[in-house]
Amino acid sequence: MPELPEVETQVRDLQAVVGKKILAITSDTHKAWKPNFAASRQLVGKKILSITRRAKYLIFKFSGRVVLVAHFRMTGHFLIAKSATPLERFIRHSFALSSGIFLQFSDIRKFGTLTVCAESSHEKFCKLVDLGIEPLEKNFTLAALKQAFQNKKGMLKALLLNQSIIAGIGNIYADEICFNAKFHPASRVENLTAQDFVNLHKAIQQELKKGVKNRGTTIGEYVDTLGKHGKNQLSLRAYKQHGKPCSVCGGIMQKMKISQRTTSFCAHCQRKK
DNA sequence: AGCCCGTCCTGAGGGC
DNA sequence: TGCCCTCAGGACGGGC
Numbered sequence: 001m002p003e004l005p006e007v008e009t010q011v012r013d014l015q016a017v018v019g020k021k022i023l024a025i026t027s028d029t030h031k032a033w034k035p036n037f038a039a040s041r042q043l044v045g046k047k048i049l050s051i052t053r054r055a056k057y058l059i060f061k062f063s064g065r066v067v068l069v070a071h072f073r074m075t076g077h078f079l080i081a082k083s084a085t086p087l088e089r090f091i092r093h094s095f096a097l098s099s100g101i102f103l104q105f106s107d108i109r110k111f112g113t114l115t116v117c118a119e120s121s122h123e124k125f126c127k128l129v130d131l132g133i134e135p136l137e138k139n140f141t142l143a144a145l146k147q148a149f150q151n152k153k154g155m156l157k158a159l160l161l162n163q164s165i166i167a168g169i170g171n172i173y174a175d176e177i178c179f180n181a182k183f184h185p186a187s188r189v190e191n192l193t194a195q196d197f198v199n200l201h202k203a204i205q206q207e208l209k210k211g212v213k214n215r216g217t218t219i220g221e222y223v224d225t226l227g228k229h230g231k232n233q234l235s236l237r238a239y240k241q242h243g244k245p246c247s248v249c250g251g252i253m254q255k256m257k258i259s260q261r262t263t264s265f266c267a268h269c270q271r272k273k
Numbered sequence: 274a275g276c277c278c279g280t281c282c283t284g285a286g287g288g289c
Numbered sequence: 290t291g292c293c294c295t296c297a298g299g300a301c302g303g304g305c
Binding site for chain 2: 031073074075090107108109110111151152153154155158220221259260
Binding site for chain 3: 113
């Protein structure tokens with residue numbers, strides 16, 4: 001599923017369409033559009049001025065102070081095509097751009113969302129204001145991590161998945177971060193020591209940077225805008241590894257549910273705090 | 274506040 | 290072959 005590294009990879013590739021104008025939009029999944037499909041008409045004739053990322057959201061700024069905020073949820077991704085012919089079977093939305101380019105939104109499970117709103121209100125309307133700290137930004141310091149976790153209680157993995165604390169981590173990277181830092185995912189954050197925070201801070205940055213460097217994790221359907229697979233799945237050590245031997249100690253990886261998500265971990269290497 | 278559940282959705286994979 | 294069942298889960302709303 002697309003998380004921070006996958007969205008970041010897409011946003012970097014999508015710079016290729018900045019400056020293009022939207023000529024037409026077709027969609028067979030009107031429900032994805034917020035507040036409604038009719039709002040998509042506001043984008044037609046507008047020029048893409050910038051494409052940026054906040055957490056797992058993609059933010060397209062257009063001429064005329066209009067913004068499109070896209071979220072991939074489980075199975076969404078953009079593809080850049082040289083014709084209107086769908087590059088994949090599950091293209092739900094297609095944007096005809098100037099220069100004969102087509103931006104296609106693929107989304108098997110139809111969970112993805114496309115929100116159109118005024119630039120002045122998009123952060124509030126799309127709840128971007130409620131998002132936590134960006135873990136790959138300079139201001140994500142050790143002190144900032146401690147601050148974000150201050151007065152919080154609960155299971156470590158649940159907090160890593162909470163977008164209002166740290167923004168952009170999903171199920172894959174949460175498992176990898178816990179494994180990297182040797183924390184049992186059900187560790188109580190209120191029990192973490194100063195040294196634990198040092199290790200956690202390092203692991204968050206390492207795993208997300210590795211994901212970006214590898215152009216994302218392809219498990220299931222995620223691909224980049226050219227349809228190419230990422231490489232991060234080749235170096236996963238925890239996510240979906242239950243039943244397999246631990247890459248460190250050789251013990252069999254365990255499985256449990258945390259926050260409704262399947263969680264894989266090594267009961268020997270990852271200590272419960 | 275923390276935690277759980279249901280909802281949205283559809284393909285993959287298992288069982289028979 | 291084919292049908293039914295379960296599973297996968299990001300965000301959100303609701304309940305305890």
